[in-house]
Amino acid sequence: MEIRFYLRMIQRGWWLIVISIVIAVNVSIINSYFFSVNMYQAETLFIVSPNLDKIKAEDDLVDSLDTLDRRSIIATYGEFFQSRQMFIYSLEQLGGNPDDFIDYTVSVTVLPDTNILRLVVEGPGQENVAVLANAIGQYSINAVQDLYTVYDI
Numbered sequence: 001m002e003i004r005f006y007l008r009m010i011q012r013g014w015w016l017i018v019i020s021i022v023i024a025v026n027v028s029i030i031n032s033y034f035f036s037v038n039m040y041q042a043e044t045l046f047i048v049s050p051n052l053d054k055i056k057a058e059d060d061l062v063d064s065l066d067t068l069d070r071r072s073i074i075a076t077y078g079e080f081f082q083s084r085q086m087f088i089y090s091l092e093q094l095g096g097n098p099d100d101f102i103d104y105t106v107s108v109t110v111l112p113d114t115n116i117l118r119l120v121v122e123g124p125g126q127e128n129v130a131v132l133a134n135a136i137g138q139y140s141i142n143a144v145q146d147l148y149t150v151y152d153i
Contacts, residue, residue, distance in 0.1 A: 042133035
């Protein structure tokens, strides 16, 4: 009984449903065309491996590989790469004002079962995103190599 009632309501008011759909589609098209900002993304990958120049004995090589398997070194590198200080330092080295880059985000993930870091920079400026990703990567590599000389990036 209730199903027939609802079907009759839909049959009488089908034009309201169609108008609502048309209005919703038009509003979403206008919103995406006039009010959305293009966001760009740059991605760089970094491989962490033992520094064979610093490792003297074979046991040290095995120990350094074992430490990399525990993920503590990789996680430390990841946190360092995405730190706010590294972001600001990279901007300063590029001559940029940190206030102009508020809409930019930096994230680092460790790829599963690897010693690879993925650095992703997102923001509204296409060229700025790429330059910033390269700068953060380079300055982070230089700074991190002072922390752990046993590993190379």
